Each structure stands twice: as structure tokens, then as C-alpha cells.
Amino acid sequence: MNSNTNKNNLQLSVEACVDTLPLAIAVIPWGILTGALGIQVGLTPLQAQLMSLLVFAGAAQLSALTLMAGPTSMLSIFGSTFVISARHLLYSVTFREHVMHLSLAYRGALAFVLTDEMFAVSEAHTKRTGAFSAIFALASGVTFYVIWNLATLVGIVAGESFENIEQLGLDFAIVATFIAMTFDQLKQRPVAVAMIVSGVLAVLLKPLFSESYIILASLAGMACAYAAANAATPTTQEVE
Amino acid sequence: MFWGLLLGMTAITFYNRYAFFARSLRYQPGEKARRFLSFSSYAILTSIWTPILFGYSPSSGLSVTGLDYLLAASAAALMTLFGVRSIFVVLISTAMFFVLRGTLPA
Numbered sequence: 001m002n003s004n005t006n007k008n009n010l011q012l013s014v015e016a017c018v019d020t021l022p023l024a025i026a027v028i029p030w031g032i033l034t035g036a037l038g039i040q041v042g043l044t045p046l047q048a049q050l051m052s053l054l055v056f057a058g059a060a061q062l063s064a065l066t067l068m069a070g071p072t073s074m075l076s077i078f079g080s081t082f083v084i085s086a087r088h089l090l091y092s093v094t095f096r097e098h099v100m101h102l103s104l105a106y107r108g109a110l111a112f113v114l115t116d117e118m119f120a121v122s123e124a125h126t127k128r129t130g131a132f133s134a135i136f137a138l139a140s141g142v143t144f145y146v147i148w149n150l151a152t153l154v155g156i157v158a159g160e161s162f163e164n165i166e167q168l169g170l171d172f173a174i175v176a177t178f179i180a181m182t183f184d185q186l187k188q189r190p191v192a193v194a195m196i197v198s199g200v201l202a203v204l205l206k207p208l209f210s211e212s213y214i215i216l217a218s219l220a221g222m223a224c225a226y227a228a229a230n231a232a233t234p235t236t237q238e239v240e
Numbered sequence: 241m242f243w244g245l246l247l248g249m250t251a252i253t254f255y256n257r258y259a260f261f262a263r264s265l266r267y268q269p270g271e272k273a274r275r276f277l278s279f280s281s282y283a284i285l286t287s288i289w290t291p292i293l294f295g296y297s298p299s300s301g302l303s304v305t306g307l308d309y310l311l312a313a314s315a316a317a318l319m320t321l322f323g324v325r326s327i328f329v330v331l332i333s334t335a336m337f338f339v340l341r342g343t344l345p346a
Contacts, residue, residue: 021329024278034344037305043242047246051246054249055246055249055253057253058251064245064249074245074248077249078248078249078252081253085252088253088282090277091280091284092288093259093260093277094277094280094281095260096260097274099261100263107261108261111254111257112254112258116284117289123281124281139341148322162300166252169308169337169338172292172308172309173330174311175289175292175309175312175316176313176330176333178288178289179289179313179316179320179333180287180316180319180329181326182286183283183316183320183321184316184320184326185282185286191279193318194282194286195282195286197283197291198284198286198287201241201287202286202288202291203290203294203296206295207296207297214287214288217283219283220279221246221279222279222283226272226275226276227281230275240281
């Protein structure tokens with residue numbers, strides 16, 4: 001029995017929306033920047049908005065727009081898009097067992113709005129209630145999608161009036177939320193190993209691998225945590 | 241050029257998100273894979289927030305984004321370790337961050 005069964009879809013959606021808001025607000029400056037930068041590199045307002053509506057991946061969009069400002073090939077933009085968004089593969093495989101029973105349309109919709117933020121908020125909800133909720137994940141993703149696109153629109157319409165908006169410090173909400181979602185399990189040694197290795201490597205690797213440091217640091221952290229967990233209690237396959 | 245770019249980027253980001261949701265993929269994570277993946281959220285979230293707080297360059301070494309970031313993040317970490325509910329951790333530490341930002345010398 002888990003608490004999801006006691007809640008209706010509306011309650012779950014509202015809860016997801018509330019949980020996602022701090023993270024959605026934190027990325028508003030980048031949404032605005034994405035819209036404004038689109039206009040700056042010569043896109044029409046429609047084209048700039050379509051990037052957020054269809055690609056819906058902040059870091060990949062900003063990187064592509066920066067590349068478009070200079071002489072570049074389409075292939076190198078595709079390469080950077082793939083590398084930056086490769087961490088979504090990890091979210092996708094983590095959610096796999098929870099979504100396989102859903103319809104094609106439902107899986108497609110969940111995939112379309114799968115972001116760092118939706119993954120984080122859904123994982124926290126799954127931990128809290130003991131079960132994955134597809135409605136919760138979808139509502140979280142849609143909340144984030146709407147805010148990202150509104151922020152892009154603001155950037156397209158009023159881009160030049162926001163100077164240095166990315167230096168307001170709104171990104172602290174990301175730090176606070178992600179600490180609140182992870183530090184409660186710090187007493188488990190493998191989790192602590194995962195966090196220390198990933199955290200240190202991310203800082204050190206960022207200047208060298210500006211596009212892939214998140215996935216590289218995460219995989220290294222997960223591998224070390226896996227080794228630490230196996231040292232404590234081997235999996236049954238290994239016992240056999 | 242733009243429309244091809246838009247189409248390609250849309251396809252790439254959607255592929256990365258949908259890849260493991262496809263039924264045609266026969267992969268079923270075993271016990272080892274599931275144990276490995278159970279650490280994914282801790283590893284990824286930490287990899288995202290630590291570079292917001294700390295910077296590194298081979299020439300000038302390690303740096304902190306700001307004392308406001310460091311103090312408010314430490315408060316968030318302590319509150320979480322002491323079992324404060326996450327919504328309050330986020331609200332209190334973010335409020336603290338903006339107060340510090342307004343009062344600390346730049």
C-alpha cells in the first residue's frame with residue numbers, strides 16, 4: 001500500500017506543480033536568455049520560440065545558439081546537442097521499469113517533458129511515497145515546460161531590457177533543492193560515496209569537458225557507489 | 241539551415257529521452273544494473289549543483305562562487321541532515337541566501 005493510491009490525479013498534479021515550482025523559477029533567467037539570444041543571432045520570434053517548444057533542453061539550446069553566432073557546421077551543433085543531452089539516457093533507463101506498462105502516447109509524452117528537474121522531483125516523490133506515479137511525473141514535466149516556454153517568450157519580447165539577469169542568484173534555488181533532495185540519505189555510505197565522487201569530479205571536469213562533465217562525473221560517482229555497496233553486501237547473483 | 245537544425249536537435253533530444261521507454265528495446269535491468277542505477281539521482285543532482293557553488297581552473301585553482309552561496313548551502317545541508325522537511329529547507333535557505341546577498345560585501 002502506498003500513499004499514491006489514496007490521492008486522486010488532481011491532488012497528485014497540484015503536488016507535482018508545487019514541488020517543481022522552485023526549480024522552474026530558478027531557470028527563468030536562462031529561459032529569458034535563450035529567447036533573447038535567439039533573436040540576437042537572427043532567428044525570427046517564431047523560430048526562437050519553436051526551439052523551446054520542440055527541443056526543450058536549456059543547456060543544449062544555449063550551446064547551439066552560441067555556436068550559431070559564429071561560423072559552425074550543423075554537424076558540430078548536433079554533436080554538442082547529443083553530448084549535452086546524453087544524461088537523459090540515464091533518466092530514461094532509470095524510469096524504464098516504471099513506464100513500460102503505459103501506452104505509447106503516455107510514454108511519448110513523459111519522454112518529451114523529461115528534464116533534470118522532472119527527474120529530480122519525481123525521484124524524490126517516489127522515495128517519499130514508495131511508488132512511482134506517472135501522473136505526478138507528467139504534471140511536473142508539464143509545469144516545467146510551460147514556465148520554460150513563458151520565460152523564452154519574455155526573452156523574445158523584452159530580451160534587451162534584462163541585463164545580467166543570470167547574475168541575480170536565482171540559481172541558488174537549484175542548489176538548495178538538490179541538497180534537500182539528496183542529503184537526507186548521506187548517512188548511507190554508498191550514497192555518500194556517489195555524492196562526494198560526483199560532486200568533486202563535476203567541479204574539476206567542468207573546465208575541461210564543458211558539455212559532458214555532468215554525465216562523466218555522475219557515471220564515475222555511480223560506479224564508485226556501486227563498488228562501495230558491493231563491498232558491504234554483494235548482490236545475490238554474486239553470492240550464488 | 242535553421243529548419244534542418246531545429247528538426248535535428250528535436251530528434252536528438254527526444255531520442256535521448258525516449259530511448260529506454262521503447263518496448264522494441266529488449267533490455268531488462270537486472271539486479272546489478274538496478275543497484276547501479278539506484279545511485280543515479282544522487283550522482284546527477286550533485287554533479288549539477290556543485291559547479292554552481294564551486295569553480296575550478298587549472299591556473300587559479302579552486303574558488304567559491306560567493307560567501308552567500310556557501311553559507312546558505314551549508315545551512316540547507318545542515319537542515320536536511322537534521323531532518324527538516326525539504327520544502328522548508330528550500331524556503332529558509334533561499335530566503336537566507338537573498339538576505340546574505342543583500343548584506344554581505346560583494
